[in-house]
Amino acid sequence: DPGTDYVLTARGLTKRFGGFAAVNNVDLSIRRGSVHALIGPNGAGKTTCFNLLTKTLTPTSGVITYDGQDITRIRAADVARLGLVRSFQISATFTQMTALENVRVALQSNHGTGYHFWSPIRSLRNLDARAKELLDQVGLADMADAKAADLSYGKKRALEIATTLALEPQVMLLDEPTAGMGHEDLEPITELIRETAKGRTVVIVEHNLSIVATLCDRITVLQHGEVLTEGSYAEVSSDERVITAYMGG
Numbered sequence: 001d002p003g004t005d006y007v008l009t010a011r012g013l014t015k016r017f018g019g020f021a022a023v024n025n026v027d028l029s030i031r032r033g034s035v036h037a038l039i040g041p042n043g044a045g046k047t048t049c050f051n052l053l054t055k056t057l058t059p060t061s062g063v064i065t066y067d068g069q070d071i072t073r074i075r076a077a078d079v080a081r082l083g084l085v086r087s088f089q090i091s092a093t094f095t096q097m098t099a100l101e102n103v104r105v106a107l108q109s110n111h112g113t114g115y116h117f118w119s120p121i122r123s124l125r126n127l128d129a130r131a132k133e134l135l136d137q138v139g140l141a142d143m144a145d146a147k148a149a150d151l152s153y154g155k156k157r158a159l160e161i162a163t164t165l166a167l168e169p170q171v172m173l174l175d176e177p178t179a180g181m182g183h184e185d186l187e188p189i190t191e192l193i194r195e196t197a198k199g200r201t202v203v204i205v206e207h208n209l210s211i212v213a214t215l216c217d218r219i220t221v222l223q224h225g226e227v228l229t230e231g232s233y234a235e236v237s238s239d240e241r242v243i244t245a246y247m248g249g
């Protein structure tokens, strides 16, 4: 059933800034359970496309469906509640909190009114236990009490993944999870993404092609706001048009 094979789709997705189409008539079908990359040279429209899929931007035209439901006009917070969740960089306020506190806040936002100041201590204990589990899952068990600001670059990215997982995503969207990362952090973050992809769908904008090669089942190549081609890494990386696009910019 093609309706259930694809958890996230875009049809005719277009975003204009003034007269300029940053994303132009893009069709995307993200298969349930896959790790799907959006790649392309600088200015190809990857970030804009990502922001459209995560509802951070509203499309000029086109339709986005999630789990068969038209979400084109649904707000980001509401699609997050449905299980379509993007990672966010830990903002300035949150860098002063500990790793554990960051995950706790994410859990609280997920459970809405479930956890409050006046919650019974048992619930708060459950909350902490769950936060610790998530930190453990991303390899930050010993860093629970470290300030987010004091974590290494790679560990900050891992913490961001933990706060994303707190929202129990069915589809997790990651914007350049390895950007600016030192070589020593690449393998752990790749392994972490592979682990967290189990049982869910991951959409990733990624510049590092060797990461895309090892992690992704399916790759959509964008150029000038349009889909240049789509396929496995072997298929797209041997496509002359893709090679030319990367060399020619």
Ligand code: ADP
Pocket: 017, 020, 021, 022, 040, 041, 042, 043, 044, 045, 046, 047, 048, 049
């Ligand atoms: P990529 O992520 O692939 O580098 P972007 O989606 O960031 O590409 O940008 C695609 C094109 O749209 C670029 O030419 C960029 O300058 C333009 N663009 C992106 N955002 C805006 C905006 N808010 N206003 C005007 N132009 C934009």
